[in-house]
Amino acid sequence: MTFLSDSALERLRLAADTPETAGTRYSITREIGRGGMGTVYEAHDSVLQRPVALKVLTLGEGDPAAADRMLKEARTMAGLEHPGLVPVHDAGTLPDGRVYYAMKLVRGEPLSSWAAGQPMAERLRAFQKVCEAAAFAHSCGVVHRDLKPGNVMIGSFGEVLVLDWGISRRREDPAEPDGVVVGTRTFMAPEQAAGRTDLVTERTDVYSLGAILDFLLGDGQPRAAKAIASVAARAMSAEPADRYPGAGELAADVGRFLDGGVPASYRETLLERAGRFAGRHRTAIWLVAAYLAVRVLLLLFFRP
Amino acid sequence: MPSMRDETGIGGSRGRFPTTSLSAIGAVGSRDPGERDRGFAAVVQAYWKPVYKYVRLKWGLDNEGAKDATQGFFARAFEKGWLASYEPAKGSFRTFLRVCLEGFLANERKAAARLKRTPGEPLVSLNFESAEAELVGRCSLEGRSPDDFFREEFARALFSSAVEELHRELSARGSELAYQAFERYDLDPDPENPPSYASLARALGSTESRVTNALQTARREFRRIVLENLRSLTRDDSEFREEARRLLGKPSP
Numbered sequence: 001m002t003f004l005s006d007s008a009l010e011r012l013r014l015a016a017d018t019p020e021t022a023g024t025r026y027s028i029t030r031e032i033g034r035g036g037m038g039t040v041y042e043a044h045d046s047v048l049q050r051p052v053a054l055k056v057l058t059l060g061e062g063d064p065a066a067a068d069r070m071l072k073e074a075r076t077m078a079g080l081e082h083p084g085l086v087p088v089h090d091a092g093t094l095p096d097g098r099v100y101y102a103m104k105l106v107r108g109e110p111l112s113s114w115a116a117g118q119p120m121a122e123r124l125r126a127f128q129k130v131c132e133a134a135a136f137a138h139s140c141g142v143v144h145r146d147l148k149p150g151n152v153m154i155g156s157f158g159e160v161l162v163l164d165w166g167i168s169r170r171r172e173d174p175a176e177p178d179g180v181v182v183g184t185r186t187f188m189a190p191e192q193a194a195g196r197t198d199l200v201t202e203r204t205d206v207y208s209l210g211a212i213l214d215f216l217l218g219d220g221q222p223r224a225a226k227a228i229a230s231v232a233a234r235a236m237s238a239e240p241a242d243r244y245p246g247a248g249e250l251a252a253d254v255g256r257f258l259d260g261g262v263p264a265s266y267r268e269t270l271l272e273r274a275g276r277f278a279g280r281h282r283t284a285i286w287l288v289a290a291y292l293a294v295r296v297l298l299l300l301f302f303r304p
Numbered sequence: 305m306p307s308m309r310d311e312t313g314i315g316g317s318r319g320r321f322p323t324t325s326l327s328a329i330g331a332v333g334s335r336d337p338g339e340r341d342r343g344f345a346a347v348v349q350a351y352w353k354p355v356y357k358y359v360r361l362k363w364g365l366d367n368e369g370a371k372d373a374t375q376g377f378f379a380r381a382f383e384k385g386w387l388a389s390y391e392p393a394k395g396s397f398r399t400f401l402r403v404c405l406e407g408f409l410a411n412e413r414k415a416a417a418r419l420k421r422t423p424g425e426p427l428v429s430l431n432f433e434s435a436e437a438e439l440v441g442r443c444s445l446e447g448r449s450p451d452d453f454f455r456e457e458f459a460r461a462l463f464s465s466a467v468e469e470l471h472r473e474l475s476a477r478g479s480e481l482a483y484q485a486f487e488r489y490d491l492d493p494d495p496e497n498p499p500s501y502a503s504l505a506r507a508l509g510s511t512e513s514r515v516t517n518a519l520q521t522a523r524r525e526f527r528r529i530v531l532e533n534l535r536s537l538t539r540d541d542s543e544f545r546e547e548a549r550r551l552l553g554k555p556s557p
Contacts, residue, residue, distance in 0.1 A: 095524075
């Protein structure tokens with residue numbers, strides 16, 4: 001039997017696993033990442049002379065159901081035209097029989113690592129864009145079901161893109177049997193984790209968005225961040241009815257905080273309200289205080 | 305125990321299972337003795353080298369001891385029907401086999417008995433010299449976990465057997481060019497001067513487009529053989545997909 005050295009084994013793995021693109025407009029440049037169903041490669045589109053990302057069904061996923069899921073993902077993404085969603089260019093079957101789709105190659109950094117070096121306001125603005133993309137998908141009847149920092153990419157020019165719609169669910173999709181758990185546990189709503197597929201709605205994504213917000217807030221926030229933490233807490237309510245009704249409302253509440261207001265989810269104490277009032281009207285308060293001080297001095301030194 | 309001299313001889317034929325029928329793993333639990341023997345032979349063919357190397361490097365047995373242990377393990381597994389008790393829900397067959405092997409070796413050691421060859425004629429005829437030659441210069445698991453080591457050796461045996469099969473199939477079809485292109489480009493390229501399609505075409509006395517097509521054909525056939533053989537060595541679709549991901553993708557760090 002032929003003995004294969006480690007390097008020969010590696011080359012054969014690559015030869016067997018690399019998608020066959022001969023005769024197509026694409027040539028593989030490198031592997032970018034692997035998911036549950038497919039592998040994403042950077043490829044070159046020889047017709048349009050540009051780099052693209054090619055998602056190809058993983059070798060071994062030979063059953064038609066997997067191919068259908070991949071095509072469904074491509075069609076779902078193609079139907080969602082929004083600046084926060086990756087455009088799909090093309091889909092089909094490679095000469096080796098594997099289903100693929102081509103999409104815009106996103107260069108950037110996942111939210112999970114990008115957030116560490118950013119000020120809070122920047123993180124919250126990026127989060128608002130994630131909410132807006134999710135809200136748009138919801139308005140088209142699509143629930144993502146796997147929103148997490150690793151599935152959000154921050155592009156080189158600050159653009160925010162929501163990726164990996166592989167397990168998304170469209171309103172018109174046939175009901176799934178209960179007990180099916182898909183997604184990532186850490187960012188998953190209780191009804192999704194319990195396999196209650198009948199209860200999965202837009203509010204399920206709202207929970208995941210709340211978990212992303214919680215991740216972005218990090219630990220050890222100053223007292224002022226209590227208000228924004230309450231936004232994450234409301235989004236992550238155990239009962240779907242207690243959460244924000246949609247991702248848009250969640251984004252709006254974050255916006256109120258960024259504008260110096262109070263999120264609807266937060267009940268201020270009198271002291272906090274006074275402090276916030278003082279912060280917002282600092283100049284006027286100083287002017288009034290100065291005026292009063294002068295009046296007091298005048299009364300003291302020029303008493304009739 | 306079936307006679308496996310022909311089935312497991314190096315380069316010999318092996319019981320291939322069509323993708324739609326019972327896999328070798330399913331067959332080892334069959335009530336039909338013929339089917340069971342064929343399934344067992346296919347398992348031995350795929351796993352004897354990983355088992356031998358594992359025994360040599362993980363358990364530190366010498367050459368003779370490892371030979372006896374390998375043959376003894378498969379003989380005992382067949383007699384006791386261990387492999388038929390595999391349950392896919394608990395993990396891959398590969399891991400199950402390794403755990404069975406660990407149990408067997410621990411029991412043998414505990415009994416303070418030298419790992420003896422099963423009395424009488426050797427039941428499984430295996431070319432241990434080739435396996436020993438592959439261990440030259442290796443004396444440990446090289447920092448890998450036992451499971452990782454066993455997986456890599458299983459992948460090596462699977463790919464190695466697929467290369468042999470590819471050579472036979474392409475030769476039988478008169479596609480020598482395809483195998484030669486595969487051999488020079490993927491299997492054994494000159495590390496100092498890896499070939500380009502153009503240089504490969506010159507070396508093989510053909511055109512670049514013919515060589516490129518031939519290489520694609522060989523790769524497609526190689527992929528098909530690997531996947532067919534892997535499917536026959538897994539119990540169900542779920543295990544097959546998981547194993548394909550683990551064995552064909554980039555090895556886990």
